[in-house]
Amino acid sequence: MSDDDFIDLRSDTVTTPSEEMREAAATAEVGDDVYRDDPTVNELERRAADAVGTEAALYVPSGTMANQIAVHVHTEPGQELLLERESHIYRWELAGAAKLSGVQTRTIDAGDRCVPTPDAVREGLVDEDLHRPGTGLLSLENTHNYRGGIAVPVDRIAAAAEAARDADVPVHLDGARVFNAAVALGVDASEIVAPADSVTFCLSKGLGAPVGSILAGDEAFIEDARRVRKLFGGGMRQAGMIAAPGLHALGNVDRLAEDHASAERLAAGLDALDGVDAPAPDTNIVVAHTEDAGIPAESLYVACKDAGVGCVEFDDYATRFTTHLDVDEADVDEAVERIADVVDDLRD
């Protein structure tokens, strides 16, 4: 199989930069961003802050770094970080909160739709006393990656955040795909972000930039975050070269609806296969459950790869397929056909 023929649905991070992005990188006006001399980075930070309705923003190499900087700025070593038990920060960031910021994590079970209730938040909050460290931060996630790109409604996020703020605990939103949530919910991203003190979003996922994420919040928070970015090794020099495609990526928000439509089409195609359960997604992430077909995710993943479809093992019997800028409807239909053959071969 030629590389061209491979339909890569592993993640929306696999997109390659468009001609416009390459051109923008080549011609970007640059300077030393550690001295804050890079006009392209400065413009990106301004436009990114506008896009989520915050005072300020900081350009960082990755979503993971944005989240870890937020944890570091909001907390003191020895405090607790309260977050959902399937959240990215808890599951997939190498225990960074413990290693980089010395905080202990406490998890909330927010159910399959990942809607943390105010009561669950209140139960999870810990007051500082002789025996207990106190909660330093509540972190929420929207869209929720592991739950299959769920777009958590604005009022639910706001209610959970309010429970924390009532206890003087700040709130971070891991909005790696916050624009997918905004498009799916039909609201402006700033509405989703408003209840939080800080937000992470990725330029390098559905928005299609080759690299980079944003951490946004008020000016005082971003000033602290800039120091922590340096501490974590994320201070960059002529970063306008990579920030310029990020500016183009901000123009890709509205078209995320196309990825959601392809994902719905993909889920419907997979769900129609015998023994496969693929619920209709809110956004661009489809999770296919293959327990009834007796197909472990590991086998499905390997066979799909051989058949020319990239996916990600999520759990024993759950496999993730993600749509993005570089796949169209025809690719999705072709992927469903290939996966159908694979499932037929593997079924008990």
Ligand SMILES: *Cc1c(COP(=O)(O)O)cnc(C)c1O
């Ligand atoms: C991808 C992702 C991140 C991390 O972003 P990277 O740029 O891959 O480090 C954080 N949170 C969520 C919810 C994500 O999906």
